[in-house]
Amino acid sequence: xxxxxxxxxxxxxxxxxxxxxxxxxxxxxxxxxxxxxxxxxxxxxxxxxxxxxxxxxxxxxxxxxxxxxxxxxxxxxxxxxxxxxxxxxxxxxxxxxxxxxxxxxxxxxxxxx
Amino acid sequence: xxxxxxxxxxxxxxxxxxxxxxxxxxxxxxxxxxxxxxxxxxxxxxxxxxxxxxxxxxxxxxxxxxxxxxxxxxxxxxxxxxxxxxxxxxxxxxxxxxxxxxxxxxxxxxxxx
Numbered sequence: 122x123x124x125x126x127x128x129x130x131x132x133x134x135x136x137x138x139x140x141x142x143x144x145x146x147x148x149x150x151x152x153x154x155x156x157x158x159x160x161x162x163x164x165x166x167x168x169x170x171x172x173x174x175x176x177x178x179x180x181x182x183x184x185x186x187x188x189x190x191x192x193x194x195x196x197x198x199x200x201x202x203x204x205x206x207x208x209x210x211x212x213x214x215x216x217x218x219x220x221x222x223x224x225x226x227x228x229x230x231x232x233x234x
Numbered sequence: 235x236x237x238x239x240x241x242x243x244x245x246x247x248x249x250x251x252x253x254x255x256x257x258x259x260x261x262x263x264x265x266x267x268x269x270x271x272x273x274x275x276x277x278x279x280x281x282x283x284x285x286x287x288x289x290x291x292x293x294x295x296x297x298x299x300x301x302x303x304x305x306x307x308x309x310x311x312x313x314x315x316x317x318x319x320x321x322x323x324x325x326x327x328x329x330x331x332x333x334x335x336x337x338x339x340x341x342x343x344x345x346x347x
Contacts, residue, residue, distance in 0.1 A: 125277070152332055161243075163323060164278070164337040179334065211277055215332035220285070222268055222331040225277030 124148070125214050125226035133232045140199040142229050144212030152215040153195035154223060155179075155187065157208040164211065170195055202233045237261045238326050240338035248346050253311040255341050257324030260305065264326035268335065269298060269309050272321045281322075282309070283331050311343075319345045 128143035146153065152171050156164040156179075166179030168187040176187050184206060188196045195214075199206055209230050213223040239258045247253045257267075265286040270278035284291040284298045284307065291298050297310045311318055324338040 130275075154334065156337075161339060163238075163240075163339040164325075164335075166334055166336070169334050177334075180336075213277075218330075218332065220283070220331065222280040222283060223335065225270075225279070227277050228275070230275075 125212055125224050127210075127212050127226040127229050129229050130227065131230050131232075133234060134199075134202050136203060136233055138199075138202045138233075140202050140231070140233075142197040142199075142210055142212075142231070144195045144197070144214075144226055145193055146195075146214035146224075147193065148214065148216060148224075149192065150214040150216045151192070152223070153189065154213040154215075155185075155195065155197045156211045156213065157181070158211055158228075159208050167197065199231075204233050207231060207233045235260075236339070237264075238324055238336050238338040240322075240324055240341050242341050243339070244342040244344070246344045246346055247314050249316060250313045253309075253314045253318065253343055253345070255309040255311075255322050255324075255343065257307045257309075257338055258305055259307075259326050261326070261328075261336070262305070263328045264336070265329060266327045266331050267298070267300060267307050268325045268327075268331050269296075270323045270325060270337075271318075272323060272340070278323060314345045316345050316347055319343060 215223040268283040269281040272278040325335040
């Protein structure tokens with residue numbers, strides 16, 4: 122079974138803090154993604170990566186950055202946390218092949234106070 | 235600009251009956267569509283997908299129909315079971331399911347015993 126593990130289930134951070142959300146997958150997948158889920162808005166893509174050291178902006182990258190130094194690990198960084206970044210953050214990975222799908226981690230519920 | 239729309243935020247269905255969840259999209263570049271199911275405090279799990287070269291894909295109790303001319307897809311669950319109660323997200327990709335996805339806002343399905 123594919124396993125995508127996010128480092129924390131719940132996090133509470135203060136406004137202005139630098140926040141790191143870690144994601145590790147164990148299936149040697151090339152593609153990794155960070156989404157956030159908000160009520161009434163569905164899942165929105167923040168950043169994605171199709172290879173080590175490669176990163177691309179998604180639909181809502183403002184206030185975020187990412188790091189992919191190793192194939193299995195994709196980190197999301199909130200440079201200076203703000204209350205509007207309170208959300209559920211979901212990491213996903215996907216392997217090669219036309220008819221494959223993305224597998225998601227369990228999510229990190231981040232609250233910025 | 236919501237490119238993938240799920241216009242019904244919630245749906246209640248009697249156990250044993252058919253559940254029909256709908257999804258519309260506006261971007262004609264989308265070629266691959268997926269349905270994910272999400273329980274509270276968990277990550278989404280993949281349910282079923284369909285390529286634009288098909289108009290139907292079936293997997294057990296789940297069938298997805300695609301009407302490309304209407305830019306509409308639907309997920310049929312029959313018979314509905316209590317464990318199907320969850321939020322269902324429709325997602326679309328310009329190419330394949332392992333690439334970046336655009337999600338709808340979700341439909342909360344409640345199965346009434």
